Amino acid sequence: MSEKFNVADIFGENVFNDTVMRERLPKNVYKNLKLTMEGVQELSLADADVIANAMKDWAIEKGATHYTHWFQPLTGTTAEKHDSFISAPKENGKVLMEFSGKELIKGEPDASSFPSGGLRATFEARGYTAWDCTSPAFVREGAQGATLCIPTAFCSYTGEALDQKTPLLRSMDAINEQALRILKLFGNTTSKKVTPSVGAEQEYFIVDREKYLQRKDLIFSGRTLFGAMPPKGQELDDHYFGSIRERISAFMKDVNEELWKLGVTAKTQHNEVAPAQHELAPIYAQCNIATDNNQLMMEVMKKVATRHGLVCLLHEKPFAGVNGSGKHNNWSITTDDGINLLDPGKTPHENIQFLLVLGAVMKAVDTHADLLRESASDVGNDHRLGANEAPPAIISMFLGEQLEDVVEQLIDKGDATSSIQKGKLKTGASTLPDLNKDATDRNRTSPFAFTGNKFEFRMVGSSDSIAPANVVLNTIVAESFKEIADELEKADNFDMAVHDLIKKLFTDHHRIVFNGNGYSDEWVEEAAKRGLPNIKSMVEAVSSLTKPETVKLFESFGVFTEAELKSRAEIKYEAYSKAINIEAKTMIDMAGKELIPSIISYTTELANSVLTVKEAGADASVQAELLSTVSGYLKDAQTALTKLKEVVAVAADKEGKEQAEYFRDVVKEAMGELRAPIDAAEMVVDKEFWPFPSYSELLFEV
Numbered sequence: 111m112s113e114k115f116n117v118a119d120i121f122g123e124n125v126f127n128d129t130v131m132r133e134r135l136p137k138n139v140y141k142n143l144k145l146t147m148e149g150v151q152e153l154s155l156a157d158a159d160v161i162a163n164a165m166k167d168w169a170i171e172k173g174a175t176h177y178t179h180w181f182q183p184l185t186g187t188t189a190e191k192h193d194s195f196i197s198a199p200k201e202n203g204k205v206l207m208e209f210s211g212k213e214l215i216k217g218e219p220d221a222s223s224f225p226s227g228g229l230r231a232t233f234e235a236r237g238y239t240a241w242d243c244t245s246p247a248f249v250r251e252g253a254q255g256a257t258l259c260i261p262t263a264f265c266s267y268t269g270e271a272l273d274q275k276t277p278l279l280r281s282m283d284a285i286n287e288q289a290l291r292i293l294k295l296f297g298n299t300t301s302k303k304v305t306p307s308v309g310a311e312q313e314y315f316i317v318d319r320e321k322y323l324q325r326k327d328l329i330f331s332g333r334t335l336f337g338a339m340p341p342k343g344q345e346l347d348d349h350y351f352g353s354i355r356e357r358i359s360a361f362m363k364d365v366n367e368e369l370w371k372l373g374v375t376a377k378t379q380h381n382e383v384a385p386a387q388h389e390l391a392p393i394y395a396q397c398n399i400a401t402d403n404n405q406l407m408m409e410v411m412k413k414v415a416t417r418h419g420l421v422c423l424l425h426e427k428p429f430a431g432v433n434g435s436g437k438h439n440n441w442s443i444t445t446d447d448g449i450n451l452l453d454p455g456k457t458p459h460e461n462i463q464f465l466l467v468l469g470a471v472m473k474a475v476d477t478h479a480d481l482l483r484e485s486a487s488d489v490g491n492d493h494r495l496g497a498n499e500a501p502p503a504i505i506s507m508f509l510g511e512q513l514e515d516v517v518e519q520l521i522d523k524g525d526a527t528s529s530i531q532k533g534k535l536k537t538g539a540s541t542l543p544d545l546n547k548d549a550t551d552r553n554r555t556s557p558f559a560f561t562g563n564k565f566e567f568r569m570v571g572s573s574d575s576i577a578p579a580n581v582v583l584n585t586i587v588a589e590s591f592k593e594i595a596d597e598l599e600k601a602d603n604f605d606m607a608v609h610d611l612i613k614k615l616f617t618d619h620h621r622i623v624f625n626g627n628g629y630s631d632e633w634v635e636e637a638a639k640r641g642l643p644n645i646k647s648m649v650e651a652v653s654s655l656t657k658p659e660t661v662k663l664f665e666s667f668g669v670f671t672e673a674e675l676k677s678r679a680e681i682k683y684e685a686y687s688k689a690i691n692i693e694a695k696t697m698i699d700m701a702g703k704e705l706i707p708s709i710i711s712y713t714t715e716l717a718n719s720v721l722t723v724k725e726a727g728a729d730a731s732v733q734a735e736l737l738s739t740v741s742g743y744l745k746d747a748q749t750a751l752t753k754l755k756e757v758v759a760v761a762a763d764k765e766g767k768e769q770a771e772y773f774r775d776v777v778k779e780a781m782g783e784l785r786a787p788i789d790a791a792e793m794v795v796d797k798e799f800w801p802f803p804s805y806s807e808l809l810f811e812v
């Protein structure tokens with residue numbers, strides 16, 4: 111990497127962005143492409159040819175030899191198939207570098223190797239990738255050289271979505287259409303388009319690669335499956351915002367540089383609560399671009415870590431007993447002329463349009479809490495949501511003091527006449543300035559918090575795509591907007607009707623608002639009284655995808671068909687079973703081949719010690735006692751290992767939901783039973799005998 115650089119110079123240097131397009135495309139083609147990006151017209155093949163050619167020339171100047179349609183199948187990561195630009199050799203034996211409009215617009219990866227949840231039988235395995243021209247193409251550099259990456263959507267031969275992006279784009283259309291109706295009701299004739307904006311804060315762990323490679327659990331499942339707690343955990347909270355260690359700083363510097371080149375606005379980095387945990391946040395962008403950028407961010411972090419002799423762990427819970435990782439999905443809705451529909455202004459009680467939008471979001475989140483919860487469920491996230499950590503599995507909404515007060519005034523008195531104003535924060539030192547306080551304090555425990563001019567959905571898992579969460583958010587809010595617009599468009603007296611409707615929305619959906627401590631047991635009870643769902647596992651959450659209300663919701667906005675929803679449910683059950691199966695088998699392998707043999711060696715050493723010491727006529731009672739303790743753990747471990755093997759074999763004969771439930775209820779329990787005696791043994795067995803690095807070494811020696 112270069113020593114010194116100017117960020118403004120390198121930012122976006124590997125992106126086929128607006129500046130490059132303006133420079134390199136003929137005026138009329140540029141204009142047509144813009145219209146296509148705005149959804150006004152389709153792109154002609156002739157224009158596509160011109161664009162493809164310009165893209166190719168630009169990419170080749172950046173050293174690219176290949177191009178790829180970059181897409182997000184339902185595996186959680188991205189996929190690509192690389193083709194080089196070369197043509198068949200001419201008579202003179204030379205090749206040309208070619209890239210046509212057809213190749214830009216459409217690709218055909220071998221669809222059969224990606225999950226389809228029964229949407230596609232193998233005999234009709236065709237799937238197509240289609241260019242998403244609203245997310246810019248980019249050149250990615252790596253060991254294999256440079257590649258032109260074209261963001262695409264991935265569909266089956268019959269047009270069903272096989273990826274994350276297709277429904278996301280559909281949901282963006284839905285919210286655009288309905289939000290424009292709301293704006294029109296308030297006399298807005300200038301905004302042409304409404305787009306969700308998203309900023310995803312990404313948490314991750316960094317460990318040393320040498321140590322990582324000694325642990326099969328990290329290699330195969332991305333998390334530790336054994337491991338006793340280190341003497342020092344996160345109880346001191348000294349890692350949070352702590353100074354960032356040299357090695358990590360060097361890693362972060364490279365990550366930023368690579369991301370900036372790719373046009374990803376890496377902005378804020380800091381240490382997180384847990385040791386070895388960090389966070390990186392970009393500046394928010396249009397929903398689908400933010401989704402692509404988050405995937406790029408994860409890719410780049412993993413790649414750069416390897417280069418630094420480190421490994422980036424994106425798993426939601428790499429270490430038991432230590433905080434897990436998530437992804438805060440900050441979401442707002444903005445018009446093309448810069449109006450944020452979630453901006454309350456200084457006096458929210460007078461901002462009728464804002465209050466109506468707020469009521470719409472409250473209704474959406476209350477009505478479809480289960481879907482929102484489902485959108486954030488993945489296998490690793492089960493260790494966070496509803497387990498003893500942030501955020502709780504119950505969806506509630508934090509509004510803050512100021513908005514909560516306005517909402518209550520409206521419910522109680524029918525009118526809101528004031529907004530609590532922000533004050534000055536007295537710093538108490540004459541040399542420090544007094545700061546303007548926000549009108550609302552933060553709440554860190556709420557899964558869905560209003561933070562000034564956006565909602566922050568904090569449930570998404572660190573390894574997961576943010577697409578599903580945004581698909582749900584966009585669609586459920588579109589539904590609220592639609593119902594509101596249907597009613598208000600008919601009203602004789604708009605002012606009266608809108609006032610009554612806001613009051614009704616607040617009153618009907620106030621139960622979703624909760625400003626207290628979301629981690630407390632009282633909240634679990636209180637939420638049950640309010641009738642809010644508390645969905646504890648991914649497997650339990652999945653069924654919300656296929657219930658009749660969900661099908662109706664998504665079909666009516668053209669976001670998912672029933673078949674697509676069913677396929678997604680099936681894919682999730684399967685993903686769950688596969689992941690737990692891998693974890694269980696990895697445990698069986700580690701316990702059988704590494705841990706139990708190591709413990710046996712240690713007991714043998716202890717036994718020898720007992721004999722030798724006794725022979726020498728000394729007291730061997732300490733050794734004998736330790737031997738008895740360790741032998742006890744050994745026996746328990748062996749028994750649990752046998753049982754785990756048995757239940758994994760039983761699981762293999764099941765399928766679908768039933769299989770996933772069996773893995774969750776039976777296999778996971780057996781895994782816990784194997785882990786417990788081994789973790790206990792780790793606390794007493796001589797370190798020299800332990801076959802791989804401990805939690806302390808992984809967490810504190812980076």
Ligand code: ADP
Pocket residue numbers: 307308309310311378391392393394440441442443450563564
């Ligand atoms: P925090 O204090 O929670 O870290 P920040 O203000 O730093 O909050 O923002 C966190 C993320 O939210 C960033 O990615 C930021 O770009 C994004 N964000 C800020 N404003 C908006 C908005 N109006 N809509 C969507 N995302 C936003």
Ligand code: MG
Pocket residue numbers: 311438566
């Ligand atoms: Mg945040």
